Amino acid sequence: MRRYLSILLFFIGSIGYGQQTIDEVAAKTLIEDFFTAFHKQDTTALRSMVHPEIQMQSISVKKDAEPKLIIEEFGSFLKAISAIPKTTKFEEKIHSFKIQVDGPMANVSTPYSFFVNGELSHCGVNTFQLFKEKGFWKIVYLIDTRTKEGCIPE
Numbered sequence: 361m362r363r364y365l366s367i368l369l370f371f372i373g374s375i376g377y378g379q380q381t382i383d384e385v386a387a388k389t390l391i392e393d394f395f396t397a398f399h400k401q402d403t404t405a406l407r408s409m410v411h412p413e414i415q416m417q418s419i420s421v422k423k424d425a426e427p428k429l430i431i432e433e434f435g436s437f438l439k440a441i442s443a444i445p446k447t448t449k450f451e452e453k454i455h456s457f458k459i460q461v462d463g464p465m466a467n468v469s470t471p472y473s474f475f476v477n478g479e480l481s482h483c484g485v486n487t488f489q490l491f492k493e494k495g496f497w498k499i500v501y502l503i504d505t506r507t508k509e510g511c512i513p514e
Contacts, residue, residue, distance in 0.1 A: 383497075384459045387466040387490055390497045394488075395452060403438040410434060411491060411498040421484075421507040451475045454486075455512060466490040466497065472504075473512050483511035 380388070390409060397405035416437060420428040444450065451474070458469040468488040474481045484505035491500045 380459070381461065383461045383466065383492070387459050387461060387468055387497055388457050390490065390499070391454075391457070391468050391470065391488055394499065395454065398441065399451060401441050401444060403442050406438060406441070409499055411493070411500040414499055415501050417503045419484075419503065419505045421505055421509070423509060449475075449477050453514075464492040466492070473514070474506075480511055480513055482506045482508050 394406065394409050397403075397409070414434045416432045416434055418430045418432065420430060422428075453473045453475065455471045455473070460467045466489075468486075468490065470486045470488075471484075472486060473483045484507055486502065486504045488499050489501035490497045492498075
């Protein structure tokens with residue numbers, strides 16, 4: 361009997377290990393929804409997912425050059441997204457999610473590859489900082505790296 365109880369407790373413990381919390385699932389869903397809206401060029405949906413005080417930065421990494429920090433206004437980002445011609449196909453393919461939650465703050469890191477008309481353009485890592493306000497996660501900060509070196513071509 362003891363042996364069966366030990367095995368049962370082991371399996372119950374294994375089931376709980378590795379499962380995402382409700383906040384981790386909600387944070388991941390927000391980022392997935394962000395990219396769905398991004399690909400649809402839905403600036404209204406994108407605006408609804410971010411905090412009014414969002415900050416955006418990119419780090420450009422080029423071979424034989426110092427990395428360069430670029431600051432982008434969210435409004436400029438939205439204008440650039442909406443200005444992409446409908447004939448241009450673009451996709452930011454997310455390879456994985458690393459999510460950390462600490463109360464009302466979450467960090468979501470997503471390695472990615474970016475394609476334009478089916479061709480690899482660049483790759484890097486996005487890092488989103490989220491704030492949970494009134495029960496909802498909002499993106500307050502987004503920084504990414506952009507490089508052409510070491511990209512996953514799929």
